[in-house]
Amino acid sequence: MRLHRSPLLPARHGFSTRLGGVSTGRYATLNVGGKWGDDPANVDENRRLLAEEGGFDPARLATVHQVHGAACLNADGRGAADLARCDADALLASEPGRAIGVYTADCVPILLGDGEGRVAAAHAGWRGTIAGVASAAVEALVAVGARRERIRAALGPSIGVCCFEVGDEVAAQFARFPGAVMREGDGKAHVDLWRANRAILVAAGLAASAIDAHPPCTMCDPERFFSFRRDGAGIGQMLSFVIAG
Ligand SMILES: [Zn+2]
16 A cells, blocks of 8 residues: 655544455445445455555544534544534544544645644635634644644645646636636646645645645646545545554
């Protein structure tokens, strides 16, 4: 199994790819998402394989019901089943060994850590980016004692400006982020979610050098990544995880 990792993040973490699992067809091979019709036994096995590689207990992995918003929940002291029912798009944890994660297949996964055991994970598609889920995760970490200047963030594999063509109504919402909207020769707008999220994290108090905002593009690389924009629904999902402590 090959996980994508950022050398910048001061916490055990990984961004899964589609490599190294047991699913077949459109879910091939490491689909860890349960919402798009893959055989649940294969999803369970893929999660087990990922947890083994990542060094966490799959039964204690905390995820949430992602809704493209900006709510950040504290996973400490809460069970995985309880959290999975909650609508939110970010999680934090500080209990040693607790893993938290977000599912994506083009949206931007953002993992954060303060180097003192506190970690967070956020799911930022274009709606979540505009809603400010990245800054919500930073503020939630600060609220539980993280020092803002110690927090580092890594953006994971997600759709790049190369591929993220949007309508003018979406592009207009990104006009406040300098350089986040590009126009192709044909006049079509492309949005740079990485640049927008980096700007949001800088506005939240992180140094530019504390942010890894150059992940691979999911849509450009069908060998390694699932991509909703490229392949539509009924595909696999990837998990980005980070471990507290
Ligand atoms: Zn691309």
